[in-house]
Amino acid sequence: VQMTQSPSYLAASPGESVSISCKASKSISNNLAWYQEKPGKANKLLIHSGSTLQSGTPSRFSGSGSGTDFTLTIRSLESEDFAVYYCQQYNEYPYTFGAGTKLELK
Amino acid sequence: EVQLVESGGGLVQPGRSLKLSCAASGFTFSNYYMAWVRQAPKKGLEWVATISTSGSRTYYPDSVKGRFTISRDNAKSSLYLQMNSLKSEDTATYYCARDPRYFDYWGQGVMVTVSS
Numbered sequence: 001v002q003m004t005q006s007p008s009y010l011a012a013s014p015g016e017s018v019s020i021s022c023k024a025s026k027s028i029s030n031n032l033a034w035y036q037e038k039p040g041k042a043n044k045l046l047i048h049s050g051s052t053l054q055s056g057t058p059s060r061f062s063g064s065g066s067g068t069d070f071t072l073t074i075r076s077l078e079s080e081d082f083a084v085y086y087c088q089q090y091n092e093y094p095y096t097f098g099a100g101t102k103l104e105l106k
Numbered sequence: 107e108v109q110l111v112e113s114g115g116g117l118v119q120p121g122r123s124l125k126l127s128c129a130a131s132g133f134t135f136s137n138y139y140m141a142w143v144r145q146a147p148k149k150g151l152e153w154v155a156t157i158s159t160s161g162s163r164t165y166y167p168d169s170v171k172g173r174f175t176i177s178r179d180n181a182k183s184s185l186y187l188q189m190n191s192l193k194s195e196d197t198a199t200y201y202c203a204r205d206p207r208y209f210d211y212w213g214q215g216v217m218v219t220v221s222s
Contacts, residue, residue, distance in 0.1 A: 033208035035151075042110075043151075043201065043212040054210065086151055090207040094167035095153040 001025055001089050005098030011106040014077050020101045022070040022087035030066045031091035037084040037100075046085075047072065079105075108132040108211045110202045115216035118192055128185040128202030128213060135183035141205035142176060142187045144198035145215075152198075155187065156205050170196075192220045 002025040012018050022032065030050035037043050045054045047063040050070060060075045074081055082105050087098040114126040126142070142154040155176035156165040164176050175188040185202055197220045203209035 031207070035209070042214055043203075043209070045208060045210045048208045048210075088151070088153075088208065093156075093165050095156075097151040097153070099150045 001028060001092060001096050003087055003089055003096050003098040005087055005101055007101060008099065009102050009104065011104045012077055013106045014079055016077050017073065017075045018077065018103065019074075020072045020085055020087075020103075022065075022072070022098050024068045024070075024089055027067045028089045028091035031089055032063075032065070032070050033088045033090065034061075034063055034072045035086045035088065037086065074103075077103075108204065110204070110211060110213035112200065112202050112213045112216035115200065115218045117219045117221065119222050120193060120220055122192055123188070123190045124192060124218060125189070126187040126200055126202075126216060126218070128187075130183045130185065130202075130204075133204070135178075136180040139205040139207075140176075140178060140185045141203045141209060142185075143201045143203055143209065143212075144196075145201070146195070146198040149198075154200070157185070189218070192218075194220050196220050 004023045006021050032050045034047040035043050036046055046057045046061055051063040062073045064071050082103050085101045089096055109131045111129045118124045141156040144152050144154050157176045157178055161178050173191045177186045199215040199217050201215045202213040204211040
C-alpha cells in the first residue's frame with residue numbers, strides 16, 4: 001500500500017491551525033497512525049486507528065478519515081509542535097509510511 | 107516507564123554482517139509484538155521487520171527478506187536484528203519499536219553505516 005502524504009513542507013505561525021493529508025493507494029479501513037519526529041527525541045505516536053489519540057497526545061491534535069483519505073489537524077499551534085509528521089498504514093504487511101511533512105515556523 | 111535501548115551499530119563493509127540488540131524495560135516484553143524500523147540519512151521511515159510474542163512468526167518487506175533476521179529472547183526482554191549481506195542502501199538509523207500493529211514506543215536509534 002503506497003501512502004502519499006502532502007504537503008511535504010508547511011510553514012505556519014503559533015496559534016494557527018494546519019492540516020496534513022495522507023492518501024492510501026487502496027482502502028486501509030481505519031488502520032492508520034500518525035507520528036511526530038523531533039531531533040534528539042524518540043519518535044512519538046500521536047494517533048492510531050485513524051482518530052484515536054494516544055495517551056498523552058494534546059487535544060489540539062485530531063485525526064480523521066477512513067478508507068483511503070486521512071487528515072491530521074493541529075489546532076492552535078504551539079512552539080513544540082514544529083516537527084516532522086509521518087502517517088503509517090498497518091492494515092497489511094508490508095507496513096508503509098508516508099514520506100513525511102516538515103512543519104516549520106513561519 | 108517504557109524504555110527501548112538499541113546497541114550494536116557501527117561501520118561495516120558491504121557484504122558483511124552486523125547484529126543489533128534492543129533492551130526493553132518498563133513493560134511485559136513477552137506480551138508484545140516488536141519491530142525494527144529504519145531511516146536512511148535525510149529520508150523517511152521504513153519498516154524493516156516484526157516478530158510475534160513467541161517469536162514463531164516473523165514478517166519482512168522484500169527489501170530485506172532473506173538477508174535480515176529478527177529474533178527475541180523473552181527471558182532477557184531483548185530484541186535482535188541479524189543483518190547479513192549488507193548493502194550501502196542499508197545505511198540508516200535503526201529503531202526498535204513496540205508493535206501492537208502501530209508503533210507506540212520507539213528507541214532513540216542506532217546508526218549503521220555500510221561502506222568500504
